[in-house]
Amino acid sequence: MKKKSKKGFSVALSILTVACLIIYLGWRILRTLPDYRVYGWVAFIAGICLIVAEAISVIEALVHYWDLNRQYTPPMPEIPEEWYPEVDVLIATHNEEEELLFKTVNACTRMKYPDKRKVHIHICDDTNRPEIKALADKLHVNYFGLSDNKLAKAGNLNNAIGKTNAPLIVTFDADMIPNSDFLMETVPYFFLPKMKQDENGKWVERTPDEIDEKFKIGFIQTPQSFYNPDLFQYNLYSEGQIPNEQDYFFRQVNIGKNRANAPIYAGSNTVISREALEEVGGIRTGTITEDFETGLLIESKGYTCYAVDKLLAKGLAPITINSLIKQRERWGRGCIYSLRRVHILLSPKFNFKLKLAYFSCRIYWGSFTRRFLYILSPILFVLFDIPVVICDFKELILIWLPSYVLYGITLKKISGDIRNTRWSNIIDTTIFPYMLLPIWAETLFIRKKEFHVTGKAKVQQNNNAYMALPHVVLLVLCIYALIIMIKDLFLYRAFGSVIVIYWLIINSSSLIMSIFFMIGRKSERLTERFSVNLPVEVQYEGKVYHGNVVDISEGGLALELDDAIYLPYKEGKEADFYIQYNEYYAKVTGHIVTVKKAAAGKWKYCVVVSEMDEKNRQEYLQIIYDREHTLPKKLSKNSSYFGDIVKNLSKRTEVAESSRRQTARIMVNETCELNDGNKVLLENYNFEFVRLSAVGEGSLPAKLTLFPGSAYELYCEQSDINPNVYAITNWEALVDNKEFMKVVKGWSSNAKEKKRR
DSSP, rough: OOOHHHHHHHHHHHHHHHHEEEHHHHHHHHHSSSOOHHHHHHHHHHHHHHHHHHHHHHHHHHHHHHHHHOOOOOOOOOOOOOGOOOOOEEEEEESSSSHHHHHHHHHHOOOOOSGGEEEEEEETTTTTOOOHHHHHHHTOOOOESSOEEEEEHHHHHHHHHHHHOOOOOOEEEETOOOOOOTTTTGGGGGGGGTTEOOOOOOOOEEEGGGTTTTEEEEEOOOEEEESOOOOOHTTOOTTTTTTOOOOHHHIIIITTTTTOOOOOOOSSSSEEEEHHHHTTTSSSSSSOOOOHHHHHHHHHOOEEEOOOOOEEEEEEEOSHHHHHHHHHHHHHHHHHHHHHHHHTOOOOOSHHHHHHHHHHHHHHHTHHHHHHHHHHHHHHHHHHOSSSSOOOOHHHIIHHHHHHHHHHHHHHHHTTTTTOOOHHHHHHHHHGGGTHHHHHHTTTTTOOOOOOOOOOOOOOOOGGHHHHHHHHHHHHHHHHHHHHHHHHHHHHHHHHHHHHHHOOOOOHHHHHHHHHHHOOOOOOOOSEEEEEEEEEEEEETTTEEEEEEEEOSSSSSHHHHHHHOOOOOSOOOOEEEEEEETTTEEEEEEEEEEEEEGGGGGGEEEEOOOOHHHHHHHHHHHHSSSSOOOOOSSSOOOOOHHHHHHHHHHHHHHHHOOOOOOOOEEEEEEEEEOTTTTTEEEEEEEESEEEEEEOOOOOSSSSEESTTTSTEEEEEOOOOOOOEEEEEETTTHHHTTTHHHHHHHHHHHHHHHHHHH
């Protein structure tokens, strides 16, 4: 009942919002357009442009609310193991690095299936590279190489489709690493036409009379999720606060399209019916968005298709601004071209719901033009005396304000806290200067001849600050206009200017965040790190320790131990780390790069891993990637206009602190008596060195022995580092001294207790 109540509230809120938006739009058209006879043609045309932009936004919102309020994903059937059919897994590659492809193919070979002999994995290489053929042989998968492929990804996949025959086809991009349960969580959907749930919720087979011959599953699209922070998360220091930019589409918008049987085939992380593909002539060629157009045609043939919310594979988001913009340009141009090529609005092959759903895809690509108009309009009004809206303050409060507030509330309510209007504005504001010309060119039939695959190789970002120039110019104009309007408010009590001030502040905040985005952020790591909690056994020179791995990456790991221990930190001397996660077990060798205090008195050891043998490498990669990523899935409540700007300013000006300690420094503060009767204060100890200070009037000798007469004498010599720092000349023997290690453990425990107090 509670779920239905929430759903009913969302529907009622959406209806109220739609009513307010329609009233607002009617008022804008009938009452607020500048009269060209009074305000001139420039004001009239600018006013028309703004009204058209708002009208399209309202139409997009109507479709959006309709889709999200009617979200539906069918339950996945439970089917007998013998029903699981043969599956061809196609991994498309063009010029991706072998290392990137290795992770994907390795994960594909680990996918669970009742009879793994039915799963046929194929690397589809349209550049026919010998090293990729060798990779296929090493991992025992099939290889289809192509030379002189002129049909891009579509030609590559069609070549493989023509050489295989399984009834189901899975498509993966080269960087998309599937979870081991990918097939088990997708293939059963194809048996929805044969299965139903009885009154007790148990899945049973339909009788022959109950089977609808027209009900066939075309494809199941799972989200394209990413294990690395996307550029909006990373460049804006928000990887802990906002979901991946694409999450909103794959986990909300695309699922909302299920009711209209119009989810979009995204080219990867998808299971497709071979029958459906063959009926539409295979993957569409002659377009740069072959996946988008193929999915549309499958749906037009009456096949039922679903997008699901299960995160079952993850890949690399674009890691440079140029690659991001090229990717969006390709998507935008391809969408416009494909919809025009199939005559989406006029062709009788597409029903009304399909037309409406894909028309909303088309108008989305106009959002960049609309964003430009929303930023430009108040600037034209304030700085150039060109009014784009003619109204009084009372009308704004009574008509504009309710629709604006309700729009924001409704979007937040139905979008599952994945996206809000503020982040939509930031994303569109960031990209629009570089999308306006490509989108308009494609709209006007000016096609781009050549496109490149989105680069996924890990590289350091170049300095892209120059790309913020359009944002800087607009921000300067906004701030200048803001100063004028604030001045008018105080000098002339022009309360109507409050709305314009608010408009300018919102635009300015989006522009500031866009500038931060373009300035970028230095990438410190070549491999992504994931938070985990895995038991680890550490072995070094016959000693065994137990702890927990707290984060992990391809290049290293960090583990926490209860007590300080000595582990090697020089290359050539390494410890072994045994890690287990589910069915995966790997032995990793490596040395320490830093040691520091962690929470609850534990010690954190950061390890650089060395080369592994093939078996351990494969297991280790699965330990890293066969899991849900740890990036946010919902917007943080701590994210705000002012707060995010302040955080970015703070992060960009702070001096990074880095620990260089490679052994644990334990605070001791214990008085020790020497052979000559003098006393010293043992301040701290780190296995190889101690820090001492004289007690009383005496001075520190160049050489001394701590704990004389004991079973663990420390022979110390004054170092060149500092007169108070002594090198322990017999430290290696002491590390193997069990009695002394008990003393060290006691020091470590005492340090924890003091910290707690």
